[in-house]
Amino acid sequence: MKIFQVEGTLVATARITQLENNRLLVLREKSGSRSVAVDPIGCKKGDWVIAVGSSAAKDAAGSSKYPSDLTIVGIIDYWDADEPGEVAT
Numbered sequence: 001m002k003i004f005q006v007e008g009t010l011v012a013t014a015r016i017t018q019l020e021n022n023r024l025l026v027l028r029e030k031s032g033s034r035s036v037a038v039d040p041i042g043c044k045k046g047d048w049v050i051a052v053g054s055s056a057a058k059d060a061a062g063s064s065k066y067p068s069d070l071t072i073v074g075i076i077d078y079w080d081a082d083e084p085g086e087v088a089t
Contacts, residue, residue, distance in 0.1 A: 003079065004029055006047045010036055022061070027051065030081060037070040048076040
């Protein structure tokens, strides 16, 4: 699991049908690197979230056949992003 901040929605109208209607979000790690994740829970811009990758991402999205390598699994209620030692980089 990794911690990310939601930067915004990624609009991709031409995509494979297996993605169904799940939103795609652009996430940013504290280090600044960006990733795209499936959002099955309904996050909004600015939320700090927990996301899983690899086969856990597929399962979290609802099926081991789901085409995702990063899926959001939770919205963090409180986390001090500026506190040292919170995220390993």
